[in-house]
Amino acid sequence: MENSPQMRKWLDDLGLSHPLVIAGPCSAETEAQVLEIAHALKDTDVTYLRAGIWKPRTRPGMFEGVGAIGLKWMQRAKEETGLLIATEVANKDHVKLALDHDVDLLWIGARSTVSPFIVQEIADALEGTDKVVLVKNPVNPDLSLWLGGIERLHASNIKKLGVIHRGFSTYEKTKYRNIPEWQLAIELQNKFPDLPLICDPSHITGKRDMIFDVSQTALDLNYDGLIIETHCNPEEAWSDAAQQVTPKSLVQIMKDLRIRKETTGEADYTKELGVLRAQIDVIDNQLIEILGKRMKVADKIGELKKTKNVAVLQNSRWNEILGKMILEGEQRGLSEEFVLRMFKAIHQESINHQDRILKG
């Protein structure tokens, strides 16, 4: 699959003057609930009304969605409001029902993207469709698996494609429900700059008060749109109550978000940027030079350890370095997360260098 400007045609054809917004409840609960939210979202930036019909739940015994009846409610919502409709599909039966009910946009959920068998089944069932199909990132941070999902759909002759970034599961507890790992989505954007990229701040954060911040980061990174869970009475929602916002909050979020342009040709901007980028180039070269010097010292330590038959890994020294560098970083405005990642990478490279020497 190759990048092509055709990839974003479906999005461009919508002719929006703002990012694409897909909004609606986590789950369709009752006909009245679906219609109420649809009417509340009607005259906003929302293009697609979303609602979960089949809910993949972590543990059995939880609310698993209303099933196909919900598609009828969504169809009625579409007739009454003109909003296009969107839902998640997880197997070929869901696809058939969604197509029978003229759902306009279907997405493959994170738990399905991890399974090439499921994605292939869905791709086969959708073969040649002119519906929009979006692929959420897999629960684990695996770019190939994510791209594999898109490639399977592309191979099934589905032209209106896109991806949803909903963050990644971690064993560690973080402030996010699913950590964003923005770097991964940036890599994807780099490979396929024309593939529409939508952020799902609801699943990244798991908390409604963090949704604005994550949405702004997404727009700062050139994302094309947002999918935000929205409910008229979030506290009473049958699923994901903590992360849904009211239609009023959604409108406020959209109003407050700063939409950035990709770039500008203005002369003063170009000039100042050029000067700053030249500084970055010099500093980057210095960084590489200094890292090269550090590795030369690590090589010497490796030689020394080899003569005395000492192990490469020295945990107490390593922890001492980490502790000191986190404090140093803090004083220079560097986050602990960044310092940790950077020094872990440096340590690993140092170990690789020494290991080669000890084995040599």
Ligand SMILES: O=C(O)C(=O)C[C@]1(C(=O)O)C=C[C@@H](O)C=C1
């Ligand atoms: O101090 C050492 O013993 C080293 O080998 C250097 C170094 C480092 O790169 O800082 C590398 C490996 C050890 O685990 C600890 C530290």
